[in-house]
Amino acid sequence: MIIVLKDGTTQEDINKIAGWLSRYHVEVCPIVGAETTVLGIVGDTTSIDRNSVYLSEYVDKIIKVQEPYKRANRKMHPEDTTVNVGGVKIGGKRIVVMAGPCSVESGDQIVDIALHIKESGAAVIRGGAWKPRTSPYSFQGLKAEGLDLLNLAKAETGLPIVTEITNPTHVEKFIGKVDCFQVGARNMQNYELLIELGKARIPVLLKRGFSNTLEEFLMSAEYILSGGNENVILCERGIRTNETFTRNTLDISAIPALKKISHLPVIVDPSHASGKAWMVESLSMASIAAGADGLMIEVHNDPENALSDGAQSLTYEMFDNAMKKLKSIAAVLDREL
Ligand code: PEP
Ligand code: MN
Numbered sequence: 001m002i003i004v005l006k007d008g009t010t011q012e013d014i015n016k017i018a019g020w021l022s023r024y025h026v027e028v029c030p031i032v033g034a035e036t037t038v039l040g041i042v043g044d045t046t047s048i049d050r051n052s053v054y055l056s057e058y059v060d061k062i063i064k065v066q067e068p069y070k071r072a073n074r075k076m077h078p079e080d081t082t083v084n085v086g087g088v089k090i091g092g093k094r095i096v097v098m099a100g101p102c103s104v105e106s107g108d109q110i111v112d113i114a115l116h117i118k119e120s121g122a123a124v125i126r127g128g129a130w131k132p133r134t135s136p137y138s139f140q141g142l143k144a145e146g147l148d149l150l151n152l153a154k155a156e157t158g159l160p161i162v163t164e165i166t167n168p169t170h171v172e173k174f175i176g177k178v179d180c181f182q183v184g185a186r187n188m189q190n191y192e193l194l195i196e197l198g199k200a201r202i203p204v205l206l207k208r209g210f211s212n213t214l215e216e217f218l219m220s221a222e223y224i225l226s227g228g229n230e231n232v233i234l235c236e237r238g239i240r241t242n243e244t245f246t247r248n249t250l251d252i253s254a255i256p257a258l259k260k261i262s263h264l265p266v267i268v269d270p271s272h273a274s275g276k277a278w279m280v281e282s283l284s285m286a287s288i289a290a291g292a293d294g295l296m297i298e299v300h301n302d303p304e305n306a307l308s309d310g311a312q313s314l315t316y317e318m319f320d321n322a323m324k325k326l327k328s329i330a331a332v333l334d335r336e337l
Contacts, residue, residue, distance in 0.1 A: 001045040002063040005037045013058045024048050031077050040076040069218040071225035077263040083203045083231045086160025086179030088123045090233050091265030094336045096294035098124035098162055102309035103131050104146035112301050114153035120320040125159040130166045132186050139307040147177045162205055168196040185209050185237055188220050198227015205233045210240040214257055234258055234266045238273030247275025250283050255290040267294035271312045281322040288329050
């Protein structure tokens with residue numbers, strides 16, 4: 001339920017309404033916008049007396065939120081949310097490109113990649129330290145050492161770090177070493193993990209699961225938001241369809257859909273969506289044209305010998321060429337990159 005307040009409602013009035021609503025054991029989330037102030041009411045709102053004279057003194061209107069996602073819902077928060085990842089704003093005018101290898105493999109590798117992607121215009125370095133692989137025989141990541149090597153790359157370049165967390169008990173060891181947690185597609189419904197990340201105050205880049213609907217995706221975001229962590233970035237990374245030519249199928253329609261129904265920033269990972277390096281540039285252009293706030297692109301110093309996802313990793317040259325085209329597209333859309 002959303003209570004839209006009349007113009008000129010003061011903080012004191014808001015406190016009075018919140019006090020009055022406390023008897024219903026609901027949570028009151030005031031959202032002060034440039035134009036209007038609304039109160040998002042989360043919880044069981046069925047018994048609230050809408051006709052209360054006391055409420056009507058300050059209330060312009062009451063809107064029912066039918067969707068199960070409340071905090072992620074744009075109705076609750078009409079303006080776009082921006083998320084600050086180590087000083088880089090995601091969800092604003094600038095389209096933010098996060099780039100780096102699938103896996104951190106060595107200090108030399110991650111530092112070299114960080115220097116190159118920065119040169120081409122990327123704003124955040126990515127790289128997996130804990131790798132949830134389909135096969136237990138595949139490279140599983142450098143783990144804690146990988147986190148330290150990402151920090152070496154950050155020290156060299158100043159680029160903030162996004163890296164995947166797979167285990168709820170790892171949150172403590174990530175804090176202070178990452179600027180943004182990544183929740184991978186395989187863990188989108190790892191609710192224990194989402195609950196722990198909700199308690200943290202570090203941004204979370206939440207990837208859509210292979211076979212999840214947008215509503216399920218937003219309900220996972222809701223787990224993090226309801227824990228008090230408002231810094232959630234949604235990432236479309238391709239879904240499973242009957243098509244086998246590509247690794248997954250990039251759901252372009254998810255971008256305008258999510259932007260319409262949610263206020264959270266939306267980015268796209270064209271690398272895992274396609275599984276093919278030669279397709280990444282086209283899908284990146286399409287994603288930006290469709291309204292994405294950013295991209296996550298896999299780039300490797302030596303794709304042929306990468307320990308994971310080499311086939312979809314761009315060389316430095318490919319990444320640089322793609323970034324040039326993306327900059328022109330951003331300009332047409334009155335955005336920056
Ligand atoms: C990754 O980013 O390297 C990754 C494993 O992605 P996803 O969770 O989307 O498969
Ligand atoms: Mn990968």
